[in-house]
Amino acid sequence: MAQLSYDATELGDWDSALLTFLVRVTSRAAEHGVEENRAGLPEGVRGLLRLSEAVSTKDDAGRGSSEKRFVTRVGLTTIEVTHGAHDMLVYLGEVAVALLRFVTGRASYRRADFWLAIQQAGVEAAPIVALVSFLMGVILAFVGAIQLQQFGAAIYVADLVGIAMVRDISALMTGIVMAGRSGAAYAAEIGSMQVNEEIDALTTIGVSPIEFLVLPRILALILMMPLLTIVSDAVSILGGMLVGVTMLDQSFIAYYLQTAGAVSLAHLIPGLIKGTVYGAIVGMAGCLRGMQSGRSSLAVGAAATSAVVTSIVLIIAAAGVFSVMSYRLGI
């Protein structure tokens, strides 16, 4: 029988590269039924090889690397999606119950948490909402001016900016900003509480995490979003006005009167309703993803990402539904 032996007398320093080579040699030798004699290897190398061979590979430890078939993948994804939809329904139900308990004054949450959430989703969010809205107003005014000037109707920039922002875009932009700001923060906060077993601790001391953590956050967003939408409306009209007055040679008064004539409560109220709905969406999606978060730092990041994606998708979908509704109803 063939025998493999080593001569390491010339060997100076060695590291893991030698070991991986030897492991490969060993398995090759085993394949071909060659006996191996390690006597020539340094003692340290033999020790490490012994150590690496001490525990045989666990049969069920290897991850099946075989590609799953297409049908299997479709099936698994379908199951996953149904589970997701089911979880979301359960969560919606729980939030509804919590809201009911809040209305009847039986919900257990801390006033301080609620006011903190109000502050975070209100005053602290106002500057970024104002900045984005101002720029939106400026951009809309420029885009409109290019077209309207061709007809000598540049004054209608005021109508365009006013109606578009107040009816739709303010609420939409504010919703998206809040999804990135508060939605992600909620998911990350609640997700790291999940990692830290705080949610479990709340449950075991008889406090409903939905009432204690989710409710104040959703309520804060529902209450603050209409206010932020109004801020956005006002600032975006200022943005449009800046363009109108400085670039289109309109007078301040003319722009103001044109806007005041165009924008009415019939535009403002749908905008505020949309803002409120988007706020509810952001709050619920953020908290849902946080509650569903796994127990690792990676999972918390994924929860935050997923919260933003879910919020934005749902906001856009809701915006579509609102547009169709107002078209059908003729408002």
Add this chain to the structure above:
Amino acid sequence: MAQPAIRVRDVTMAYRDFVLMRDLAFDIQQSDIFVIMGGSGCGKSTLLRHFIGLKEPAKGEIFFGDVNFTTAEKDARDAILRKIGVLFQSGALYSSLTLAENVGLPIEEYVPELSPAEVREICSLKLALVGLNGFEDFYPSEISGGMRKRAGLARALALDPEILCIDEPSAGLDPISSKLLDELILELRDSLGTTVVIVTHELASIFDIATTSVFLDVNTRTMTALGPPRELRDHSPDSAVREFLNRGVVPGGVQ
């Protein structure tokens, strides 16, 4: 002998299709310090989560006294959970509340008729019990890991529980703090008669305080030993149990 505090009957624990442990059956006597031990990943903490209602057995039942916890309605379950205090591995303090508010949370939830001053008094007492007097208004992020754990214990003790569940008391603690925590647990058991269920694989701690223990074997996926740990160490018929309790060195064993 008094009725056992907790009875576990043929419980199988599973995550969806993956069976973690099967056929668990044992009693936990009142005022026992009962240790659930076993290698990493064998389901010790999961078993503890079954006791506090965070997870349901895939099969079998858990009784508290003579109430079947597994089939009980929500009200009956809440009544049982009220008598259980839990200390989680990391303390699991709610980070936006001070220590006193954390300890006060379960009290406010279950005993709403107490005035804030009374709640505060109880919180101070519980914090003093675990050696944290004067730390009432600190936030969890401002104190050390060992202190957080003790504060978690104070919260677990807030409602004078009949059963105290502790997940890995010595994890992340230095030997001295861990020893002090053990002594605290013993002291509480002796003075209050609390039944203590501990999940740990810290041998020193097991031999110091446990009166009874159960060993969950990760290979056979069931419990392989039940009894006082010292007896199991020296006389268990199962070599895996003796190996575990002797840190892998079995006197006269096969190893």
